[in-house]
Amino acid sequence: MGFMDKLKNKFKQNEETEEVSKKYQEGMKKTRHSFSGKLNDLIARYRKVDEDFFEELEEVLITADVGVTTVMELVEELRMEVKRQKIKDTNGIKDVISEKLVEIYYGDDNQEIEKLQLQENGLSVILVVGVNGVGKTTSIGKLAHQLKQQGKNVILAAGDTFRAGAIEQLEVWGERADVAVIKQNAGSDPAAVIFDGIKAAKSRNADVLICDTAGRLQNKVNLMNELSKVKRVIEREIPDAPHEVLLVLDATTGQNALNQAKTFSEATNVSGIVLTKLDGTAKGGIVLAIRNELNIPVKYVGLGEQVGDLQEFDANAFVYGLFADMAVEE
């Protein structure tokens, strides 16, 4: 039984998974087409596994924004594997490539979905950070909606006091999700807003407090310090909080996403990633690089504009979506 069949079977196990994988397939249609399409094309064009083949394989992966370092490592491993298994033609290498890719996604850990770390009892605080325009506020809105649906008492704190219209934007999401939004005037100290948010969440016995922050480029030292301060305020009020620090990344971002993940982690100890805008033609290969180089798990992916399109990251479904074309052909 080939590797793809194994994957396929895994998904046929229950209907719920099937539904999830359908959403992924839909959302990642363009991604999948271009990525695995190219891989198939590559395999068809080269009969022999030689240096030219590897060079082109490198390019395919780089085009998916996987990241040069990761690609180099992967291709090096493939070279060894080809030698070891004495693979001569490109058809034989197909499975090996997929297996290696999957290995990077999963790492050595078990293949469990990494869920949001929420407290069983009492208040959980989620801090949301990222550069400008990645979709922090939108993701918060969708997340709030979903948590509310699960029966949680959610409060939002409008910590983006800088960007014009940011507070109003969060308020609209608050109305849509029917959750309270704690805010101050534009231009006020974000740490103070978050402090208010914690106070309100405590007094109203909320289950989850989601803190929005202003977008900031990671090389702006002052703004990163401001973010550390926000985190310290949370820590001071609730010792083991924030329970999650979610870094929102735009899937269209290239290599700089790694820099973002590194620098934001230094400032706020990022515990998970929300990968947005995966419904475009962006390849999402950055997920590979992030998991491989930084070992920060991806917790959510944005697969569309609808509230339900923010999905828990499921590496299995993600890989399946990426390789669905290949699985069908086999």
Added chain:
Amino acid sequence: MAFEGLADRLQSTIKKITGKGKVSEQDVKEMTREVRLALLEADVNFKVVKDLIARIKERAIGQEVMDSLTPGQQVIKVVKDELTTLMGGEQSKIAVADRSPTVIMMVGLQGAGKTTTSGKLASLLRKQHNRTPLLVACDIYRPAAIKQLETLGEQLDMPVFSMGTEANPVDIATKAIEKAKEEHHDYVIIDTAGRLHVDTNLMEELQQIKTTVKPDEIFLVVDAMTGQDAVNVAESFNEQLDITGVVLTKLDGDTRGGAALSIKAVTDKPIKFAGMGEKLDQLEAFHPDRMASRILGMGDVLSLIEKAQTNVDEKQVKELEEKMRTMSFTFDDFLEQMGQVKQMGPLDDLMAMIPGANKMKGLKNAQLDDKQLSHVEAIIQSMTKKERQDPSIINGSRRKRIAKGSGTSVSQINRLIKQFSEMKKMMKQMTNMQKGKKGKGGFKLPF
């Protein structure tokens, strides 16, 4: 850091080559491989990289590089030439319609920075061109997008036209232009909603706005951090809307910005402006040549070399070397030397051209002030001829006089004299070292 500059990358390859009498084709191939990786790491699209590498290889295998004594530097030069050619010249002009108002439409993906850029552009038009723009809020989809533009309008004290979220964007644009005519606005900037280039319905909406209001400019706003997908986005928006220019945003981040090259290559439309910060006046004309250096991850070494070559007279350098050897370097020589440095341009620019200078400790926050140079100049010019030849005669009362004459303080003069004597000591050491090596022309400006 994962991204070393191209110069560093090439260094290791070159090390292998030095010592060989001639550069082989294989060596060039290895070097171009490094160039390829550097460009890919900078997010230049791989197709664009491929074309570039083909051209670079051709030139590199030719005479230019093979016969050169410094093949590494020659390769960098060839690469930069090719990149600069591809990026094209500077073009930050904005169209002016025959009949007012001139209409500018802003389009792009979600989160690229259209609304902020609209505000910045309006501010730039008013400040630099003395125009009276009208901002138009056509983003009816994203929550509070209209509010965002209105707030920007308030901050800029500029009118914003909006019809709420119930109206159709095409109607909003049409009505806005009528209003602009009535109120004699000479520019109309239409902020549209962010959308995916593959979203047929929303792209159609843009086409409708386009055919209805017939904009004079359509600016595609692109995030400088965009990866390989930049080509798809740019190609698609250009095909469907025939854009007239590009605005690159968030260029104040630390991305290498290879997307700029990709976009230019696939659309052949000029990148006109760059967003350089969060403040509303931080929209600048785009400099293609600087971008080329940035993508390569190196300062503008070449222009620095060129500048130094044109501004420093060979003969003067020889004379100076002689003086350094004989320890007869005086304040007069110092003054002359400073003049040469000044000719090369503002100090800040010079520093920016030195690769790695921005990473050096201490230099990072050093305020390189051209004024300081002027102060030094004034001090020396306030000295008598005798004092310039022999600083040791400058006693307390002479110092006071010089301070008065140059409008500085005695402590500044003390500092300069001390620095000067230290410099002389250093020069002596340097020339001694050179004698041992018997090298020639190793002279470097003591700055």
